[in-house]
Amino acid sequence: MRITCPFCGERELGEFTYLGDAKPQRPVADAGEEAVYDYVYLRDNVAGVMSEHWYHSGGCRAWLKVTRNTLTHEISAVEPAAGAGAAKVGA
Amino acid sequence: MADFSWDVRSPLDRALVAGPYGAQGEAGVTLTEIRNFDLVQVMARRGKAGEMAKAAKTRFGVAAPDKPEAVGAADATLIWSGPDQFLVLSKGGKHTIEALGPIFAGSASLSDQSHARALISVSGEKARAMLAKLSSIDLHPDVFGVGAAAATSMDHTSVTLWRGADRGGQAAFNLLVFATFAESLWHTILDSAAEYGVTIGHSEEF
Numbered sequence: 458m459r460i461t462c463p464f465c466g467e468r469e470l471g472e473f474t475y476l477g478d479a480k481p482q483r484p485v486a487d488a489g490e491e492a493v494y495d496y497v498y499l500r501d502n503v504a505g506v507m508s509e510h511w512y513h514s515g516g517c518r519a520w521l522k523v524t525r526n527t528l529t530h531e532i533s534a535v536e537p538a539a540g541a542g543a544a545k546v547g548a
Numbered sequence: 549m550a551d552f553s554w555d556v557r558s559p560l561d562r563a564l565v566a567g568p569y570g571a572q573g574e575a576g577v578t579l580t581e582i583r584n585f586d587l588v589q590v591m592a593r594r595g596k597a598g599e600m601a602k603a604a605k606t607r608f609g610v611a612a613p614d615k616p617e618a619v620g621a622a623d624a625t626l627i628w629s630g631p632d633q634f635l636v637l638s639k640g641g642k643h644t645i646e647a648l649g650p651i652f653a654g655s656a657s658l659s660d661q662s663h664a665r666a667l668i669s670v671s672g673e674k675a676r677a678m679l680a681k682l683s684s685i686d687l688h689p690d691v692f693g694v695g696a697a698a699a700t701s702m703d704h705t706s707v708t709l710w711r712g713a714d715r716g717g718q719a720a721f722n723l724l725v726f727a728t729f730a731e732s733l734w735h736t737i738l739d740s741a742a743e744y745g746v747t748i749g750h751s752e753e754f
């Protein structure tokens with residue numbers, strides 16, 4: 458598997474570290490215990506297209522949001538995660 | 549209080565043995581450690597990448613790299629190291645962190661890497677063949693010309709790689725590696741280069 462880093466170009470999997478699902482959003486402060494439990498522990502086991510966080514640890518050290526099909530490993534989109542490369546994200 | 553006598557030495561001081569190595573005959577690979585350089589990491593503060601670029605242009609007379617490349621200025625090389633950040637490589641104390649501090653005040657954070665990295669220059673007829681064993685980057689001249697750069701990994705070690713000016717009519721590749729990983733990577737490079745025959749040395753000239 459290869460990932461095309463928006464900053465570095467196409468690179469081998471070994472240069473990247475997987476974080477996981479990019480969907481969960483941090484709940485607001487008063488959202489309650491259920492919402493926080495869900496955010497911290499519960500994950501969908503997606504068979505198909507999934508939005509994921511990857512870290513280009515062996516390269517430019519930017520966090521990336523990768524859209525990947527977990528069945529085929531086909532990657533349909535890669536974009537900088539929020540905060541990665543202020544100029545590209547528009548900060 | 550004990551007195552300390554700090555002795556500045558290269559991270560490759562022990563590992564580097566100048567002279568021939570590996571296969572006999574004409575060496576296919578030349579390894580030169582470059583010592584005694586100034587290296588400063590420049591990273592834009594949030595939303596200040598434009599200001600940082602302007603400050604760099606004023607200081608160095610060239611645009612700071614905004615994609616993987618190494619840009620030569622009159623007395624420094626600016627090497628892309630990631631989004632909104634680059635390294636300033638120079639010698640002779642002209643662009644130390646003390647000198648650059650006021651230039652980038654407010655637009656970028658600086659960090660002195662002068663003694664935190666080792667700089668290895670790889671050249672010779674077999675340089676690319678040897679590097680191909682360690683790197684997944686396509687180093688073919690059509691793709692990786694003079695000035696091309698990459699933040700990448702070799703042997704699971706993070707390196708900043710760029711192609712400098714040719715040496716003796718052959719492509720020359722520069723490698724910046726963390727000081728504490730330098731010896732490990734050096735041995736891996738020697739193993740990879742041995743079959744081509746190696747000339748090992750060190751220099752204070754880029």
Ligand SMILES: [Zn+2]
Binds near residue numbers: 462465466516519
């Ligand atoms: Zn990258």
